[in-house]
Amino acid sequence: MLSQKTIDIVKSTAPILETHGVEITTYFYKTLFEAHPELLNVFNHANQSQGRQQTALANTVYAAAMYIDQLEVLLPTVKQIAQKHRSLTVKPEHYPIVGEYLLKAIKGVLGDAATDEIIGAWGEAYGVIAQVFIDIEKEMYAEAAEKSGGWEDFKEFIVEKKVTESSLITSFYLKAKDGVPVPWYLPGQYITIRLSIPGHQYLLNRQYSLSQTPGSDCFRISVKREADYNPQGKVSNYLHDRLNVGDTIEVSPPAGDFYLEKEEQPVALISGGVGITPMMAMLGSIAENEPNRKTVFIHAARNKDAHAFGKEAAALVEKLNDGKMYIAYEAKKDESEVCDITGYVSQAFLQQVVDPNSVCYVCGPVPFMRAVVSHLTALGFSENNVKYEFFGPALALEA
Incomplete structure (x- = not known):
């Protein structure tokens, strides 16, 4: 003491x-x-x-x-x-x-x-x-x-499948090299991958949300190519360009305190960009285990080309007895692109479509989360009913 x-x-x-x-x-x-x-x-x-x-x-x-x-x-x-x-x-x-x-x-x-x-x-x-x-x-x-299928540190996984989800996001399906089914995880949690990249002296690791419903025999991570800033994402670009089916990477067990909680109250899943990844696991879990739960799924993307999981998310929402999906595009490339909002997710829109008794899960770029959390707070949502996830070190959302 x-x-x-x-x-x-x-x-x-x-x-x-x-x-x-x-x-x-x-x-x-x-x-x-x-x-x-x-x-x-x-x-x-x-x-x-x-x-x-x-x-x-x-x-x-x-x-x-x-x-x-x-x-x-x-x-x-x-x-x-x-x-x-x-x-x-x-x-x-x-x-x-x-x-x-x-x-x-x-x-x-x-x-x-x-x-x-x-x-x-x-x-x-x-x-x-x-x-x-x-x-x-x-x-x-x-x-x-x-846990059943669990382990302590890192172990080897093999890339079983690689799927392009949008112009920016690619999914990787990972199976344990020892053949043991992956452990159960909470929808919204992440894994850490560790790999060696040519030209780098040290191993590199990154954390990626698990983007599919728990219960599969493999993990799915969905990675955005980070090319907007310098330095560009070494790992994300390597995964997109160089990691192929049959290759091996190391993975640590699922972790994280941002996950869907089973509750009676309605739920709103609000994501921007690659922030959709934990929401896909949450939405799939609701569709499978709580189909009567009132659910609103809101996703914001740059445009249709950058919009990942559109058909998959729509199919999951269709399984819900009281589910709605809304899509926002920052800017349309042309009028053939169909969305519910052109521009940004506004406070007025959230007030219109989100049940005031909802628990809200928010994930996306920091400016997106800052705006959405601010809107929800202004609408009277309590701190306990607004949960959000940072990709990387947590930073204050206040401007």
Whole structure:
């Protein structure tokens, strides 16, 4: 247990960490990877280059400082991060390494302001926080391994089928190389794939939502080719261009805390772009297990060419006794493209088609989620009834 003096020191430094958080975490990752390049296998290099990982860690460190005497407040966030850690096989032996370089980063950025007393207090606090993660992740590893068909870390899977879903998205059907059927997962969860790409010294990993109803003998992931920004997605482009039927990749067990919950209340599945992937698993699960549940499926795409799973989603909605599907295209290429909205999903439209008693699941690019969550909040939906998923490190939705 931390002393009151340690708690006071850590909380008093929170404003400093809020101001210098990204600078500290950027320093941290740089020095960590220089000393331990093997840990590059664990991190998403694109998130590093875009600054997303640094920002997410800075937010977490700041929150830890603010609530060091009330860590139970952070438990939902801790569990979300722990899901990511488990899927990436972060282990207890990694935590002392991270702690060492985080403290060095605080000292390196703050200089003389980071006194021995402050560094000592943060060292104690980090030990407590790290143990919380270690304990939760131990339970998650055991749960993944003990499931029927489950395992603990990574194992080999073979690409059984590769299907083009749109101009941007391709699906990969993955079967375990040992022939064991895949474990049951919750609709909306993801897996981590790990592979070696020619020209890269270290293994690369990425997390992709499972895009079909649980219960199959294989996994399906549906990957968007990331080509809009520099650097372009190394893994997504490799998967699209180079990974073929019969090839082998490594996969960790399903993880994630964004998933469909079986409830009496109506449900709205609202997605943008590749955010449709977890929604397909959710929609399929509703069609199979809860066909009487009132459901609205809303999807926004750039245009018809970029619209994935159109026929599959429509077929699933047809199985529902009270289901509606609405499609939004940012811009039509021509008048032959049929959709319900041209432009963006508006607050007025959501008010018109979403039952006010619904639980809403939202997934897509951050600007899309920011807009939709803002609209739903303005319409009176409670925080508990608006659930959303980030692809990559979680960032604040506030502008």
